[in-house]
Amino acid sequence: MGRVVFWQGNRAVAMGAIMAGVKFYAGYPITPSSEIAEILSAELPKVGGIFIQMEDEIGSIAAAIGASLAGLKSMTATSGPGFSLKQENIGFAIMAEVPVVIVDVQRGGPSTGTPTKPFQGDFMQARWGTHGGFPLVVLSPSSVKECFELTIEAFNLAERFRTPVVLLSDEVVGHMRERIELPEDSEVKIYNRKRPKASPLNYKPYEADPEDDIPPMAAYGEGYCFHVTGLVHNEYGLPTNDPKEIEALNLRLLRKFEKGKDLLVKFSSFELEDAEVVIVAFGCVARSAMGALREARKLGYKVGLFRPVILWPFPEEPLKKIASKVKAIIVPEMNPGLMVREVERVVGGRCEVHSLIRLDTEIITPEQILEKVKEVA
């Protein structure tokens, strides 16, 4: 084990990014994510990286995508209103297959909402916000330690799948401070994008490797002259209107995640073995759920916890297995009831599903969840 630190969640994100090898950050000030930009404005120049405060949220993610295409690991961070603005170029990064990490430290919405208070209202937007309906990967930290670890994992997945990855934090997780033990450099696994083996003359920028359906990625300015576009394109990266080529690309954009699906399941669970009631929660609410679980167990209720860490793709198979063994699932969340829709879809009637929502931007307490447990057990 390495150094022990007492960090804020947003600092853990920034330092996790440095550990992952981020070399480019572009952002725009927004509460409650601004610390990530502030810390990286100090740290990146020291490691030869680039920090730029752009004129707006759209420009921030655009610059990050540009830098990634030029070979640098890149990221941006924001909160709800900025996340809405970034949706345009998240779609570009999906289509052009550009690795980029987008941190969304959620606050209350809609619109300006409650800038300094926590919320979990971007659960669906993170997956479905950009037009077209294609998948991307979303991770959810619920501790400072996870802010660090999952930022590294977000970069690894972005680089591996050539895709935007969203780290969906929230105001509680982003601003709380915890003691964490940092790993030694040698303990951290870093994945870097596949580089082309083909010479510049023979390089086709969107010719995927058959085994994983992911094309090796050249960088601008390194001798490869290639084209990248947000239009549907062929293997040469050039626009096409041929239905066969369009379908081939669209299917591959789905298939690469299907082929790599084992890397895209991550959750944590507690006391599921004998559980009759299972709480399904993410982010800051999972912390309250853990408290509720402990209290409920003391009182003799057989309660378990299932916490998706990779939120999207949603962990369908593990949840189905749980649903077929328990009486009820409770989904506490700080939004109008978003994850519960996904849980109900996956559970498909195998057990009861109960929603517990809170909309006053105060964190759902263990007591509230415990009350719900007593009600449904």
Place this chain on the structure above:
Amino acid sequence: MPRENIARFLRLGLFPHIFCAGCGHGIAFHALIRAFDALGYNPEEVMVVSGIGCSSRIPGYINANTLHTTHGRALAFATGIKLAKPHLRVVTVMGDGDCAAIGGNHFIHAARRNIDITAIVLNNYIYGMTGGQASPTTPHGARGSTAPYGFIERQFDLCNLAVAAGAVYVARATVFHISQMESFIKKALQKRGFSFVEIISTCPTQFGRRNRLRGAVEMMEWLKNNSVPLSKAKEMSDEELEGKIVIGEFADKEMIEYTELYHSLCKAAIGEGMSK
């Protein structure tokens, strides 16, 4: 077939191009590539970035590092690329709607930062690709598919905007004034910092046919007859300049460039780290 030195900058397999008959964009496109060649550039060191619109399809035909981004965002993407790979000669090709409407914010801030990018705007006064809607540079009173009674807004002067925002080189030419256009592009490419060349282009298909300039030749004559050199324009009244295109160089100055400043900042930050 184009000459070999020009052909090395083209993806010849993609021709014929998508531009309409009478479109001026090809003339500007050719001038840009001649400028690359004249300055001795190689495709590997050239980066061309575009947004969305007719002009933004140009990079697809250029054999270099090329990127076709989202509407209005060319300069923001280009900013990331230039910072990541400062040795690249970064050019953005944008349209009037792309640069001045949806991309206006990126435009003024790229100029303010003085990042070493050459921004070229092909201004044909109209949204061509989407069907002739009025743009920020549509002349007052002209017609477009969303201005059937004549455009009531004021026309944006992009060169004045670029000067005010701090661009170190600003020039305007038309696709009729070919050698002047090429010389402005060359000067812009050689300039350290944010350079801007506005090229007034022709769109007989969408702008011309709604504004009594149906033919390509008529549009060219209109450019020829309505252009006024900046030196002459300075002596003309506002009334006399009504409806005229002022061509020439509006700014040409020296100022420290952004990526150089960033490089110095890094050196200072590393030095500070070491002294602790």
